[in-house]
Amino acid sequence: MGGVHATARIGARGDGRGGTSLPVLESDGPLALRRTRGAASEARVMLVGAMSGPLGGDRFAVEADVGGGARLRVGSAAATIALPGQTKEGARYEVRLTVADRGELHWLPEPLISAKGSDLSVVTRVDLDAGARLVLREEQVLGRMREEPGRLGSRLVVRIAGRVVLDQELTCGPGAPGGWDGPAVLAGHRAVGQLLLARPEFAERPMEPRIFAEHACVMPLAGPAALVTAVAPDGLRLRRVLDEALAEWDIR
Amino acid sequence: MTRAALLVLADGRFPAGGHAHSGGAEAAVKAGRITGAADLEAFCRGRLHTAGLVAAALAAAAAAGADPAGLDVAADARTPSPALRTTSRRLGRQLMRAARATWPDGELDAVARRFPKGAHQPVVLGLAARAAGLGPTDAAYCAVYESVGGPATAVVRLLSLDPFEATAVLARLAPELDRVADRAVTSATAVRTEGVDVLPAASAPLLEIGAEVHAAWPVRLFAS
Structure with a gap:
């Protein structure tokens, strides 16, 4: 009963001629x-599986490694929905991203939706060279429409040139530490999102902190990166806010 | 070691500047997210399990003798809001001044020299506890109590909340303070073998966003 x-x-x-090749493109099971x-x-890759998972007990991982001079954009075809499994064990989803000097990665998947009764931990680890x-x-x-969420834990760790510039975790839903839905953390909002932007030029000229929606702001990190954090009543309104930030940075 | 030193360090009247800060409560009150004792309790509970846990683990690790510079980087990574990083360093500098005068100590002097603009407050808190002859558990307790005591006192002023009610909120949270301090010490103990990445990184999106909003106000009662 180990899950998938x-x-x-x-x-x-x-490829040395200004283009990007994909020497590795390995699907696995539902991914x-x-x-x-x-x-x-720029090479573009779409993750088309895993829409109706992970279920309890599943262990999914996606790795992307971008070399020097390569540009990769990864999206997903639909939202990922965490669902309850037949085991008591939670599900785990790991994302490991590495980008070398002069490489560029746009990692823009669709949302992760925590359905009632599910239990998922997502860990995203990003390792960037200085350039x-x-x-x-x-x-x-x-939760899906008007549904109670499951337990969802997420951690995002970003290293630039070996130094951790962001380490954040958030746990929501039944069994999460108290106060997660209260006025200090989410205050009843049902969607939370982040955009991380890392660019070597931020070392010289960091982005200015700015509020750009009711519950959204751009924050320069202690390193050459900036983070947008936003909370919203639902996924649609969250996406609208994050799209606004992307548009301002001229990222589509 | 003397237990009374813990009371000196944890006392709200210890001259380290904490009274000027609301721990995000002022922004939450203004936004209508705190209107009474029940909201205050939920706010404090959320802050305790996020910023409070992280601060307590950093303080406990510093008190246990972990490298302050490594802990300071870990604190930066766990504080995406630049307004909160600035506040934490300012409070760290003020606490450093008070601690050096209270418990003269070579380690404190060295960290003060290394971070002229201030190290993160929880790191300094741990070092101050160490200088006072206290241990990691004491440092964690100071941090978890501070994480809820500050907002509770501030809300009394901001909403003219009955101080008895605010204190009852803190008393109800006491068993959770115990659990969070315990978790903080456990992870701080693991730093020696596993490094600072083992420290908790629990975050509170609205505390971060609220701190940025608050820092942009032209007039405010509290500094943060």
Whole structure:
């Protein structure tokens, strides 16, 4: 009763002519990767599996490794929905991203939705060289329409040139530490999201802190990166806020 | 070691500048998220299990002798809001001044020299506890109590809340303070073998966002 164990891998390399090749594109079980049409210098990959999982007991992992001079954009075809499994054990979803100097990764998956009775821990670990560029989006929606959420734990750890610039965890739903839905943490909001932007030029000129919606702000981190944190009543309104930030940075 | 030193360090009248800070309560009151004792309790509970746990683990690790510079980087990574980082360093500097005068200590002097603009407050708190002859558990208790005591006192002023009610909130939270302090000490103990990544990183999105909103106000009663 161990659940499904699957690891999908993407490796992107600069082809030396300004383009990006994908020497590694490994789907695994429910995690299916498809290369889609990209822009001139950028490879695009769509994660098409895992929409109706992970279930309790499942262990999913997705790894992307972007080499120097490569540009990779990864999206997903639909939201990932954490559902209750037949085991008491929780599910685990790990994302491991590495980007080398002069590499660029846009990691823009669809939201993660925590359905009633589910129990999922998501861990995202990002390792960037000093000259790497990254745009990362994370959205968590607590419950489907008017549904109580399951337990959802998420941790995001970002290292740049070996130094941790962001380490954040959030646990929501039944069994989470007290106060998660109270006025200090989510105050009844059902969607929470982050955008992380890492660029080497922020070392010289960091982004200015700014409030740009009722519950959303841009925060320069203690390192060459900035974080947008937003909470919203639902997933649609969260996406609208995060899209606004992406548009302002000219990222589509 | 003397138990009374813990009372000196944990006393709200210890001259370290904490009374000027609401721990995010002022922003939450203004936004209508705290209107009475029940909201105050939920606010304090959320703060305790996030910022309070992280601060307590950092303080306990510093009190146990972990490298303050490594802990300071860990505190930065766990504090995405620049307003909160600035506040934490300012409070760290004020606490450092008070602690050095109270418990003269070579380690405190060295950290003060290394961080002229202030190290993060929980790190200094742990070092102050160490200088006072206290241990990691004492430092964790100071931090968890501070994480709820500050907002409770501030809300009494902000909402003219009955001080008896605010104190009852703190008393009801006491068993949870015990559990959080215990968790903090357990992870702080693991730092020696596993490094600072083992420290908890629990975050509170509305505390971070609220701190940024609050820092942009032209007029406010509390500094944070």
